[in-house]
Amino acid sequence: MNQKAIKAWIMYDWANSAYATTVLAAVLPVFYASVAAATLDTDTAASYLAYTHSIGMLCVALLTPLLGTLADLSGRKGDFLRVFAIIGVLATLGFSAIGEGDWFLASALLVISTIGFAGGNTFYDAMLPDLVPMERRDMISSKGYAYGYIGGGLLLAVNLLMIQQPGWFGMSSTLAGTRLAFISVSLWWLLFSIPIFRHAPRRPASPDLPGTWKGYAAVGVRRLRQTFRQMRRFPQLIRMLVAFWFFNDGINTIILMATIYGTSIGIGTADLMLALLLTQFIGFPCTLLLGAWAQRWGAKQVLIVSLSVYICIVILGYFMTQAIHFYVLAGVVGVVQGVSQSTARSLFSNLMPAGRTGEYFGFVNITGKFSSIFGPFVFGYVGQITGSTRWGILSLIFFFIAGIAVLLTVKVQKGMQDATRADQEEERNRSVGAPGKSSNVRFT
Incomplete structure (x- = not known):
């Protein structure tokens, strides 16, 4: 194994997680409502932000399967990652220039930064x-x-x-501190991405690699169609994908709705932000520890246990009444959130043909983004018809139970054998079809 490349790969998660925590989860929602959309009423601002997230994810869902195919053909996933990361960095930097009432520009930058962040994560x-x-x-x-x-x-x-004590950083106001926070995220993301830019692995280019962008598009579309048709050759991968649709929707809904839910039952903003920090710092050691358990006992088994804990989280969330309860739940989420996502990623990688991981992760990305609309919808609809967000949070049990039920049917060893067999077949076909491979004589 190339240790430099592995360390660089790990460091990229350190780099871009600043965008996920500061921009997506903590700072941007408040900044969008109070500054960018200050000329709009509160409900309209919230709707515009929700629509913007949907548009960004739709763009990612439509782009990444084709781009993943092209990355597999060229063997240069690192180059595609670099492009998307820089797009995200520049768009994040642009938030620092948003003024009062610039909601359209803020929405445009959010769409672009979402494409950079989520698109880069595919590669x-x-x-x-x-x-x-x-x-x-x-x-x-x-x-x-x-x-x-x-x-x-x-x-x-x-x-x-920076935001709460702007004077410590030479800033004159909370708004100036917020702008500095956006700048710091973009610089952090760029700086710690340099290792993966330098050490990203490369695979040999496919013999199908075209010489023009038009040819790239044609071959990419053709390979993407093949991917859809060939999915039936990997039944264990399909089962894993269906399980992922359910439990990932539940996890994402908890991430997206936790702050709103906490606010609705009277928990203060300061407690919500501190609980978010608690989740991050508990997540670090627990993800490492449980990752080691997954390597020893199996990713599927550890994933099932972590999803079972999520069921407990949802039940406890229903009965939550005080800030201390929210801190406890945030800590428990920190224990299982990282390992549930990391084991799902490793399981997917084991069930995919190694030569087409860009295509298949692109497929996971597009279907995952579309499936993720149901969790928030169910949460909102149940809360609306019952008149209580408590029933909305409790309704998420369905997604975890369904995910576990489908996951139990996944035969990991069989799926790994299917993926290995597909790689071997593709390699044989490539060798037989390549000029000069079957003979020492080469005709021109």
């Missing part, structure tokens, strides 16, 4: 099989998420100080 995830053998993927995947927690948490702590 980042797809690098894992290129870097690490199957028996080490659970641990390395967990390390990525763990370092993401600590990196994102450290910068978030500094960013909250």
Whole structure:
């Protein structure tokens, strides 16, 4: 294994998690409502922000499967990651220039930064099989998420100080501190991405690699169609994907709605932000520890246990009444959130043909984004018809129970054999079809 490349891969999670924690979770929602959309009423501002997130994810869902195919053909996933990361960095930097009432510009930058962040993660995830053998993927995947927690948490702590104590940083106001926070996220993301820019793994280019962008598009579309048709050859991967649709929707809904839910039952903003920090710092050691358990006992088993804990989280959330309860739940989420996501990523990588991970992670990305609309919808609809967000949070049990039920049917060893067989067949076909491979005589 290339240790430099592995360390660089882990460091990228440290780099871009600053965007996830500071921009997406903590600072941007408040900044959007109070500054960018200050000329709009509160409900309209919230709707515009929700629509913006949807548009950004839709763009990612439509782009990444084709781009993943092209990355597989060229063997240069690192180059695609670099492009998307820089797009995200520049868009994040642009938030620092947003003025009062600039909601359209803020929305445009959020769409662009979402494309950079989520699109880059598609190629980042797809690098894992290129870097690490199957028996080490659970641990390395967990390390990525763990370092993401600590990196994102450290910068978030500094960013909250920038906003709440702007004078400590030479800033004149909270707004100036918020602008500095956006600048710090973009610089952090760029600086700690340099290792993966330098050491990203490369695979040999496919013989199908075209020489023009038009040819790239044609071959990419053709390969993407093949991917859809060939999915039936990997029934265990399909089962894992269906399970992922359910439990990932539940996890994402908890992440997106936790702050709103806490606010609705009377928990203060300061407690909510501190609980978010608690999740980050508990997530670091727990993801490493449980990642080691996954390597020893199996990713599927550890994933099932972590999803079972989520069921307990939802039940306890229903009965929550005080800030201390929210802190406890935030801590428990920190224990299982990282390992549930990291083991899912490593399981996917083991069930995919190694030569087409860009395509298949792109497919996971597009279907995952579309499936993720149901959790928030169910939460909102149940809360609306019952008149209580408590029933909305309790309704998320369905997603975890369904995810566990489907996950129990996944035969991991059989799926790994299917993926290996597909790689071997593709390699044989490539060798037979390549000029000069079957004979020492070459005709021109």
